[in-house]
Amino acid sequence: MKDHPANSPPSKDRPLAYRFGPFVLHGGERVLRREDGQIVALRPKAFETLLALVEKSGHVLSKDELMERIWPETFVEESGLARNISVLRKALGEGYIETMPKRGYRFAALVEVIEPKDETAFEEGTAEEGELALRAKTAAELTDLAVEAKATERSVVPSESAPLLASVRVIASQRKLLLIIVCSLVGALLVAVLFAKWKDGSQPRGALTGAALRSVAVLPFQTSGELGDDPAFPIGLADALVIRLNGIRRLVIRPTGANLERARKAQDAAEIGQSLGVQAVLTGKIQRVEDRLRVATQLLDVESGEIIWAEKFDLKLGDPFAMQDRVTEEVVRALALAFAEEEHVRLFRRTTLNPEAQKEYSLGLYLWSRRSEEGVRQAVEHFERAIVADPDYVLARVGLADCYAVLADFGYMDVHQGFSRARDEALQAIALDPEFGPAYTTLAFVKHRYDWDWAGAEDDFRRAIALAPNYDVAHYWYGLYLITVGRLDEARAELDRAAELNPLSLAIVTNAGLPDLYARQYDQAIARFRRALELDPNYHLAHLRLWEAYETLGQHDQAIEELRECLGGAGRRDAANKIVAYYRTMGYEAAIKRWLAEDPWRLAYANASTYARIGERDLALQSLSQSLTRRESRLVYVLQSPDFDWLRSDPKFQQIIGEIETLRRKE
Template sequence: MPTIDPFSKPGELDPERIELIRGHLKDVISSPAFAGSRRAQDFLQLIVEHALAGRFDSLRERMIGAEMFGRPIGYDTANDAVVRVKATEVRKKLAQYYQESVKPLGIRIELPIGSYVPRFHVESWEKLSGLPSESPPVASGQQGTIGEEEPSYAAGESARRTLRGSVGIVAGMVLIVAIGFIGFKVWSKKASAKPEVHAIAILPLQNLSGDPRQEYFADGMTEELIADLGQVSLLRVISRTSVMSYKGTKKTLPEIGRELGVDAIVEGSVLREGNEVRITAQLIDAKTDQHIWARSYVRDLTSVLALQGEVAQTIADEISINVTPQEQARLTRPRPVSEEAQDLYLLGIHLLNSGDPRRASNYLQEAIDKDPNYAPAHAALANAYGWLGEAGWLPYAAAFPRQKAEATKAIEIDDALPEGHIELANAVMDLSWDWTTCERELKRTLELNPNSASTHSTYSSYLLRVGRLHEAIEETKRDLELDPVSSRSFMRAGFIYYYARQYDEAEAQLQRSTALEPSPAEVLFPLAVIHEEKGMYQEAIDGFQKLGDQPHALGHMGNAYARAGRVAEAHDMISKLQGHVEKDGVGRYEIALVYAGLGDKDGAFGWLEKAFAAHDKGLTYLKIDPCMDPLRSDPRFQDLVRRVGFPS
């Protein structure tokens, strides 16, 4: 028998042999020896993957008990033999598998007695090719024993008839058995075949701590897992805003799968104990509600973000989705962070998702103070500053430079972080009208995470502002595919169709938004501007008034007053906006909107020039804003478009 060389240290296994072992592992756990024992399959897969990855600390009895069987980290192994019992069962099943194997195998997995670290025996293919082949079957018609006396003709004929009958019966039985065996193999293969998964949703991970104050942590872990799995380009991953709407839902998984249009669903839980975290995840067929895979992970808090990449890689492997070498490298890159900084970051993200960028920025800045090299915190802080500037809650001159600085720092620390690139794209579009850099950074973001609904939305907005309306609508459709049950995604679509002058479709999108989240405050502004362009001036004014003393609302309300012939009220809006300009530098573009509505072109262009000198964000909508239509035929308008630098 050829010599078999054992390898037990991952450093001695080259990538090709590691892949061979993983392929062999799949054969082992899908074999009859392991059939009917999901725990044994999961146990073997767990210890093999830990060993191949060099995670030997995770192969201690106590760690396996916590990770796979849900035991507390410090449980008493002397009085709880669950790991030892399962290891004994796995050893027996491995022995059964290799004993029942018909052909000699060039790979073996062993679990030595008294250890939870598997040993791998990998034989070279050259040695395998030298193994003796099976004995050939006897040829039909071959003579029997030599030297037997030849029988008489009659006796011989009778014997031949008897022999032919016996052979026929045996042949028939063999044929029936063969057909049955083939049928069983085909059925078995179909029954055990994994479903094809091209679209997946990760439901909110359940907080098992019993402390509602830990919800932010569980939600943060969900968001990180969605972001990491979203980097797999061949997989469609539903966005956070859609899946979070199912938090605490009583709907069945097949119902959720149909609503989201996915093939599989990941659900699980998070338990934080001291400085360690246990994450349990299971993959389920969305159509049949059948279990595909489950795993528990135990890590300390400083490595929990890197764990999300590990989970994402495992899920991709389970559903046989190809992960490119670049994607694999990004998922497995080290992401160390201090426990305190991570906690502050997750609290900041929670506040951002709750619509409070101002309070979020305080937590995110604290996270950066604790760990200046924490790239996600810099990117999230850039997001907060951008939001404050876009909403007019912080002067443009203060918001957008800070957004750009934080985004640039995030990229310097971790160029593979998608969030840094999208924030830089937003900043240079609003701050310096650098359209070339903006599109380059957006494309880089989509390269890193093609499943980011917010990036598709931002790219749609970019395409819209530069006048590429058809492409903008296509990006919006992609946004809706990734974020199909989120009120915000339909609200964003409403804006896109508004600027494309498709007002009925824009209103239909907003109706879908309010159907998902009745009367959200965020829909007030887009619905009011749609009413404004449809000539429903009073409805528009009513909507703007509900938004209070905000420059964006005041500018459009003044435009609506002017177009409705209510000139005095339009001038009142101009006076209020001038106060905002003096106070925080926001409102120049909005004053121009009011003058455009009044038909005062000189007044409108005077304030547009002031907006240009201040680099007002409003000018990025110059090519598409319906309120600017009365000015487009004036040569001064085209000159201004040229100076803003829109790509041709």
């Protein structure tokens, strides 16, 4: 036995072993033992991490060096390396591996190199132990080999005959074209891998199998280089992938946009997956390198932290649709028997042939995801440009319909104009694609909120869910419809399903408590509303709902606090301070009455509800009549709302309800 520096190169013929503390690391056997012969179980990648550190003991290894050695030619987030370090520290104990801030890791213990001829001195143990160790090692290596086999580098070169789209902003246009390219490739590759696993069940033991995989979240891809300053690019790509992958009925694909931007605060992809309640997370990195685009993707098992598959490929800039065809054809040939025919058609059908339309749609989708008045108005402009570029672009028409419906519903534009435009766009989308569920969702919303054709609305909601069972908005809007017709148990089930599909949607999580509020089960409603505050303590709608509940219960201190938080969360700090000052000087009812006189809600229906809750009959009925004159969409709630319980026998209230019923029959 001789002393050697631990970072001396091992023999190629007979790998070395290393002794440190009570451990012996066998490089050739890939086994870590204690001096008493007991085997320390380590997964292959954790072992490779330890071996790399020990070989360079006393020296700092950067994270990049470690990741390149452990996962060559494969994209893996730093959290994978951090998990390996954590596993090793638990196995070895403290003091062996040091973290060097902003640099990497160093193996700190004294290491002795054992010559090959002396290795047998540490290979004792029973035959049973050796067989078990070999089985464990083989199973673990198969897991890593399965990952590495999926991670081979591929280069896809499109036809050079199609030039890049020319526009005034060339760089911006190229970025959006890249989105189309990457979306097509990653979507096709992910579909291929998922269905291949369903088909042959080739997953290693202990890993998440294709047959068991039921839910995936697509995170906004990380970008670098000149792509890094474009926020629409990664979110638009993720949303486009969600739309594509939602064609797999057996999978629940979590929505993206602003919801996942909030989730990304968690840093670790597995933690994000846990918060979203999914089994796997799709992540990726995109880097522009001269005239090529380098894309690395991986699908991560949330529970185990293991990589289910990974892909890394380079692209040349060119015709994105020629490239989509090439990749799609390969996938179709490989998986021809894995699809139902209608599923196959929807997964690989182009939604548009026009790159300018795709670019404008992606921008519209990004702005829509912000859910602000300004964002929705800007989204309208981009969806309209997409339709000008391609009048048959179904996704753009549904996006435009949703924008107009929401603007009208919130009182941001004329009710008649907004809902009429929403209906027209939804009907045109259905004419183009009679099997597209989201188009029926928007049409049902218009029939419910504006046409007051409730039977027709229910038919379209049901058809939308049948066509797109994992579309969260369909379940959400259908649940709200069911509240207005008094079917609260069904409403609760639909809203819970919507929250299950999109657990980070603040609006969905908040309004999932409305069935309890309308059932007059106020304590349960309050508990449900507070769940949204666990996601965002400043979310104004959750505080608004809590204010309504506490006000109805007559708990004025809690009510005024929630109203203050609601106004503050909506950016109305001056109004929040004013209402608190009024409450302190004149009491609750007088404070609310004065505040509404000075600064009423945009919707007359909201004013009517507030006046009703503080017992102001005349002002409540006056505002309700105004809401009817305006044909406000929120009037659909008046038949079931607890706010008006004490007014239901009032002749004036009954007259207003009669007018609503008359209008419904005319429609």
